[in-house]
Amino acid sequence: MASLNLYDPFDRMQFGSESCFLCGASTSATDTVTVFPAWLQQYYQLADKQLQLLDKSIVTYQDLTIPCCPVCQAQHLQPLEAKIEAAHAQGVAGFKAADERDIFLWLSKIFYGILVRELANEKNPLIMPEHTVGENPKMFTKFQAFYKLLQALRVPIAFDDFTPFSLFVLEVTDTDDTTPFEYRDELTTMMFSIKLNRVVLVCCLLDNGLLQQALGRVWEDVKEKALHPLQANEFTARVYYAAYLLNIIPEYFERLATPTDNFLTYDTLVDDITMPVFNPWENSAYAKVLEEMWKKWNITREQILRNTEEPMSFIYDEAGAVRTIVSFPPVV
Numbered sequence: 001m002a003s004l005n006l007y008d009p010f011d012r013m014q015f016g017s018e019s020c021f022l023c024g025a026s027t028s029a030t031d032t033v034t035v036f037p038a039w040l041q042q043y044y045q046l047a048d049k050q051l052q053l054l055d056k057s058i059v060t061y062q063d064l065t066i067p068c069c070p071v072c073q074a075q076h077l078q079p080l081e082a083k084i085e086a087a088h089a090q091g092v093a094g095f096k097a098a099d100e101r102d103i104f105l106w107l108s109k110i111f112y113g114i115l116v117r118e119l120a121n122e123k124n125p126l127i128m129p130e131h132t133v134g135e136n137p138k139m140f141t142k143f144q145a146f147y148k149l150l151q152a153l154r155v156p157i158a159f160d161d162f163t164p165f166s167l168f169v170l171e172v173t174d175t176d177d178t179t180p181f182e183y184r185d186e187l188t189t190m191m192f193s194i195k196l197n198r199v200v201l202v203c204c205l206l207d208n209g210l211l212q213q214a215l216g217r218v219w220e221d222v223k224e225k226a227l228h229p230l231q232a233n234e235f236t237a238r239v240y241y242a243a244y245l246l247n248i249i250p251e252y253f254e255r256l257a258t259p260t261d262n263f264l265t266y267d268t269l270v271d272d273i274t275m276p277v278f279n280p281w282e283n284s285a286y287a288k289v290l291e292e293m294w295k296k297w298n299i300t301r302e303q304i305l306r307n308t309e310e311p312m313s314f315i316y317d318e319a320g321a322v323r324t325i326v327s328f329p330p331v332v
């Protein structure tokens with residue numbers, strides 16, 4: 001029978017190389033997995049490429065690893081990787097047919113792997129990160145709640161009548177597309193997005209589906225459409241900005257629905273109901289996020305805000321109809 005014991009590394013801030021990231025079992029120096037899975041690194045030739053962490057330290061994809069015991073590798077990670085690799089081989093159709101929860105757990109493991117490296121670096125007194133995530137109580141609460149969800153990768157857990165995340169699977173046209181692989185993460189908003197050829201997965205990993213609701217109209221308009229990269233990045237900007245406006249932090253509580261259950265059930269509560277769920281949308285702040293997402297096209301914030309009431313959009317035309325972008329190649 002599968003273990004129903006949850007593990008919480010935040011309890012004793014156990015992020016070192018001596019315990020499995022998923023179950024806490026003791027690990028040796030060779031019990032590791034790469035944060036970005038091996039099949040993905042091979043497919044996109046990432047192994048020797050470099051990525052930069054929050055504290056500005058540089059690491060290659062193949063060296064970005066987390067401790068993972070052989071049991072969790074064989075029983076929990078490998079089956080998930082096999083599913084996602086199979087979905088990836090089918091492109092957009094594969095990801096649309098895949099179980100959303102599997103995609104969420106797959107993204108969560110990568111996000112968490114990066115986070116653990118950030119937390120481990122914070123223990124190093126020689127490095128002074130810009131944001132000390134472990135010492136911010138609000139961030140700490142978020143990470144702990146998120147980690148409880150990540151346990152669903154190991155422990156059989158049913159979410160009682162809620163979806164803890166918002167996942168958007170976007171299809172991108174090959175027109176003007178120069179980037180087969182890229183990813184973006186934002187620890188403070190629990191946002192993660194990754195581009196895999198024609199597919200962009202955009203996910204808020206801890207919002208109880210609120211972003212999916214809030215962005216429902218634009219999501220309905222784009223979800224069946226192959227988007228130009230500019231449009232995909234605009235949609236991504238809307239999600240990242242909305243995540244920034246989100247005020248609430250969900251909490252999760254486990255229970256056994258019946259004494260003989262061989263799985264846990266999670267209930268959820270939202271911490272502070274006196275706050276509005278979202279802070280008001282401000283076009284000037286949104287334009288800053290959009291400018292960043294449109295960097296490759298060199299579109300400036302001033303251009304985006306030429307009409308301050310209606311920021312520039314490549315998803316909608318002036319009449320509010322969904323646009324088709326024939327060509328708009330990136331300049332950098």
Ligand SMILES: [Zn+2]
Nearest residue numbers: 020023069072
């Ligand atoms: Zn383990």
